[in-house]
Amino acid sequence: MRKLFLGLLGTALLFSISAPAGQSQKEIERQILKIAKKYGCLTCHDIDRPKNSIPYRIIAKEYQGKPGAVKQLVQSIKGASFAKWQKIGPEKYGMKPRAIYMPRQRSIPVEEAEKIVKLILSLDTSKVKVKK
Numbered sequence: 644m645r646k647l648f649l650g651l652l653g654t655a656l657l658f659s660i661s662a663p664a665g666q667s668q669k670e671i672e673r674q675i676l677k678i679a680k681k682y683g684c685l686t687c688h689d690i691d692r693p694k695n696s697i698p699y700r701i702i703a704k705e706y707q708g709k710p711g712a713v714k715q716l717v718q719s720i721k722g723a724s725f726a727k728w729q730k731i732g733p734e735k736y737g738m739k740p741r742a743i744y745m746p747r748q749r750s751i752p753v754e755e756a757e758k759i760v761k762l763i764l765s766l767d768t769s770k771v772k773v774k775k
């Protein structure tokens with residue numbers, strides 16, 4: 644019984660780490676927009692449309708699979724972000740450079756920032772083109 648329980652717990656943990664991946668892309672996008680709307684992120688971001696800043700799907704493409712991505716992006720949101728994308732070079736995603744400074748987002752709690760970052764990172768980026 645104990646073994647079974649631990650097995651289940653292990654599986655649950657495994658799923659909770661990759662939680663958003665199990666959801667449909669539509670559901671992921673819906674949740675991103677819900678959080679982004681609540682905390683005013685939509686003034687500058689959209690999932691696919693460039694606004695004042697880089698769209699979330701491009702951010703996902705840049706950071707997917709990079710170690711420490713969640714932590715760094717949460718830090719960017721909570722602590723401000725300056726000129727990171729100038730260095731990354733949005734041109735490689737076929738985009739013009741955008742605003743270079745994101746003020747720190749006071750209204751969003753850390754847990755919500757972590758949630759939206761994980762959702763952003765689980766966006767499907769298979770169709771994002773990268774220029775060589």
Ligand code: HEC
Nearest residue numbers: 682684687696719724725726727728742743744745748751
């Ligand atoms: C006033 C405009 C503005 C608002 C509001 C804003 N952002 Fe940003 N965001 C930016 C800009 C500009 C950048 C690019 C900063 C850079 O190049 O360092 C950025 C970058 C980011 C990045 C990538 C950071 C990195 O390290 O590469 C994430 C993730 C992000 N924003 C999420 C959010 C979320 C979530 C919210 C809402 C809580 C939000 N932003 C609100 C302008 C904004």
